[in-house]
Amino acid sequence: MKKITIVLIPTIVAIAAFTAIQQNYLPLFSAANGSARFSAITNRAAEKTNGSYDIAQTGTGVAPPGDNTASQVDETALRYFARQGDQRRLEAEIARLRALYPNWTPPADPTATAPVADVALDEIWKLYSAGKLSEARRAIQEKQNNDPQWKPPADLLARLDLAEARERLVNASELKQYDAVVRLGSSNTALLTCDDVDSLWRVAEAFAQTNRAARAKDAYAYILDNCTKSEERLATVQKALPQLSQADLDELLKREKQRPDGTGEFDSIRDDLARKAIAAAGEDTQILVPQADLVRVEKLARDIVEPSDPLILGWYYFTRGDAQTAEKWFKLSHDRAKSASSSQGLALTMIAQSRFAEAERVIYEWRDNSDNAHAVYMAAVANLLAQDPPVQIAPVVLQRIVPEVMLAKDANAAQQLGWYAYLLNQFETASGWFSTALHWRPDDEPSSYGLVLARQQMGDVAEVAAIQKRWRGRSERIARLGEPNVGRSHQLVPMAERFGEPIKSETQPAELQTTTAALPSTHRVPLTPPSVADRVAATIARTPASVASVTPGGSTFPRALEVDRRQVPAAVHADVPARRRPPGSCATTVDPQTLTPESALVRGWCLMDLERPLEAAAAFERAALSNSESSRSDAAYGQSLAYLRVGLSDKAAVAASKARQQQSRQIELQIALLSAKATEAFNAGRMPEAVLALDQRARIAPERTDLMVLRGYAYMRMQRLSDAMRIFEAVAATGDKEGLKGISAVNSARRRDY
Structure with missing residues (x-):
């Protein structure tokens, strides 16, 4: 038959x-x-x-x-x-x-x-x-x-x-x-032959997915024992990879045939298995990789001009504390094809070797690629600023560091900028950065200590007393500041005292406490590095391991910190503590037309702080008449944000076009405007328009979970139930309960249709 x-x-x-x-x-x-x-x-x-x-x-x-x-x-x-x-x-x-x-x-x-x-x-x-x-x-x-x-x-x-x-x-x-x-x-057993190997693959997969691994292995083995087409035999093992255990895969690999040139028909599979083993070991240091697999992948990394093999080797060695070897592989991957992952790994190895300036330069381009990349960038910045003794940082580097710190609201980096300014005798600037760090992390004792030292140098007795009162009983070194043998000159602030526990006495200094950055975890596809968090916790210490006195560099260091804050996008000015602005600058109602454009700009941001966006919009309208291109840009940006805050996206779009904006601001506003447009269209029942806005937004920024949910319900109302189910399943996979609710809604809709 x-x-x-x-x-x-x-x-x-x-x-x-x-x-x-x-x-x-x-x-x-x-x-x-x-x-x-x-x-x-x-x-x-x-x-x-x-x-x-x-x-x-x-x-x-x-x-x-x-x-x-x-x-x-x-x-x-x-x-x-x-x-x-x-x-x-x-x-x-x-x-x-x-x-x-x-x-x-x-x-x-x-x-x-x-x-x-x-x-x-x-x-x-x-x-x-x-x-x-x-x-x-x-x-x-x-x-x-x-x-x-x-x-x-x-x-x-x-x-x-x-x-x-x-x-x-x-x-x-x-x-x-x-x-x-x-x-x-x-x-229909007549389907299950070598002439229809696809049916055999599907049956084998069905066995594996119904917890009958032995049957699945036998099905794949049947193909290898009876079917002769080389491409189908190779594909069989490839399909078995995600379905079978390593022991079962080893059994299949024993059925390998040799080619006329002496190579094995499953060599590519063995390469992938070796890559997989090293990638897994890059996530878990407890996994032991056979030396043969390591040798195989290192040879592949040298012989094949692709960036992926050196990349997984870089993460493998980095997680095992070998930063020098890891740097070699990361650099090879980076040289072949620059990417966020290779730049991230290269920067981490440089941080581990205390080459913070190089790390900042390497990762800067990719800082906005992911949360992990941005966290690595901030780690490089914090370490660069915290070096003991401090190093001279080029103004151009400071000019790009400051906006990133403000946008990220990174309290650690703000604190480091405070100490850096303090050591340059820029006490007012230092006070502002310490205050900013405390605004983002109110109970940060090192930032409070830096603030009280800066205020002491400025002669602000009342503020020093207020800070000491707030920390009484919680920080002995703040409470005892100014007492004999306790108060310190700004010319001598040891690293241990800056970042350690409060000092008990002059003769018993606090032991240095290393601060680490907790980098967010992220899902990675196979053969790419896992979450950075577990890899770099020990490499991004904010302070060196030695306790040494610091002498400020005087005039040899640039005083750029005092003016760099103008580079910060206006949207984050609201995060600067109020004491940085003139007292009572927006406490009362004032006709903005009576103000100069510059004063109106300051008032606009102050009103945004007080959640009075419509008044702020009027102030920004006046500020837009400034002769300064920078001020006009800030005014247009601020007015757009003010209108967005009250849901007037059309007016926000018009405001954004009134002046040229930096590229980062343009992207930020475009993302915000498209989000608002999608939400407004959805609420108005214009589902195709909402989906179109979301599609446009997705081209320039990852889609937030709440917007994914909105997209799912828009698809439902458009009777695109399969698309809606796909979206809700993706949301549910993140652990968000809204995804489960959406899945239930789609199922209910399908039952109604039937």
Whole structure:
């Protein structure tokens, strides 16, 4: 008995004829034909266990051949394939008929019209060949209605049955209905041969997904033992990778064949497995990697001009504390193709080796690529500023550091800027940075200590007393500041005193406490570095490990810190403590037209602090008349944010266009405007417009979870339930309960439709 091979290409079914008796003979479930291994998968009775059926020994629905004569042979398919010029199928059909009818002889000219031609039957074969199965069924029915005595060939019916069965099997597999895949494979064993290896793959996957790993392994092993096409054998092991354990994969790899050039057919698989092992070890230092795998991947990293292999080696060595070796691999990856991941890794190795300026330069370009990259950048900045003794930092570097600190609201980096300014005798600037750090982290004792020292140097007795009162009982060094042998000159602030526990006495200084940055965790795809948090906690200390006196550098250091805050985007001025502004600057109502543009700009930001955005918008309108291009840009930016705060996105868009903006501001405003536009359109019931705005926003920024939820409900209202389900499933995967609610809503909508 032979088999049908049917290959689905999307929804089109291309057919092949029953094949001859060969290595992949149809009865796969009989040990007699050399298929004992695969028989072990399915020879257990068709039992229903936990709601699923196992494959059992069943036939194909085609009766076995008897003592049929040549006159009984249906040559319709053979002649059809011949007329179509399909030599492969013609030969397979001849082999099939010879196996079924040993006394049959093929016609000398199969292209010739049969003695009794049946045009309708020929048309049915044509429909079948084109994959139009339902149309072929209808044509059969119509012919029977017209000619009740006519019976369709059993061969044709068997082929249709098998083709439809494969269609159902593929659909069940695509829908992840794995129990149905197993049942369909059980009922249609003629599908499970080397001529239809895709069906074998789907059945193997179904076994794996229904917790029958041994059956899955046997299915993959059957293919390797019986099928000869090299590309299918390689694909079989590739498909088994995510389904089987390492031990089962090792069993499959033993079936490898050698190529004529002496290489193994599964070498690429072994390469990927080695990569996978090293990538996993980059996440977990407890994982031991065989030396052979390490050697294999290092050779691949040198020989293949791709950035990925050096990258996983970099993370592997970095997590094991070998920063120098890790730097070599990260640099190789970075040189081949600059990326956020390689730059991040390279910067971390430089931080670990106290080369903070280099680290800041490497990661700066990628600082906004992800939360991890930005955290690494801030770690480089904090360490650069905290060096003991301090180093000269170029003004251009400071000018890019300051805005990033403000935008990130990074209390550690703000504190470091405070100490840096303090050591340059810029006490007012230092006071502002310490105050800013406390605004973001109110209970930060080191920042409070820096603030009280700066205020002491400024002669602000009242503020010093107020700070001491707030920290009484919590910080002895703040409380005792000014007492004999406790108060310190600004010219001598040891690192340990800046960052350590409060000092107890002059003779018992506090032990240095290392501060680390907790970097956010992120999901990574295979063969890329895992979360940075666990890797870098020990490398981003804010202070050196030694306790040494610091002497300020005097005039040799730039005084850029006092003016760099003008580079900060106006939107974050609200985060600067109020004492930085003139007292009572916006406490009362003032007509902005009576103010100078510069005063109106200051008042606008003050009003934003007080949550009075409409008044702020009027002040920014006046500020837009300034002769300074920078002030006009700040005014337009501020007015746009003010209108956004009250939901007037159209006015916000107009305001944003009144003056040129920095690229970062343009992007920020565009993101905010598109978010507002999407929300307004959704609330107004204009779902296509809402989705369009979200699509535009997604091109320039990752979509927030709340906007994903909005998108999901917009799809629902547009009756795009499948798209809505995809979105809600993605939200639910993050742990957000709104995703589960959305999934429930989609299911309810589907039930209503039915």
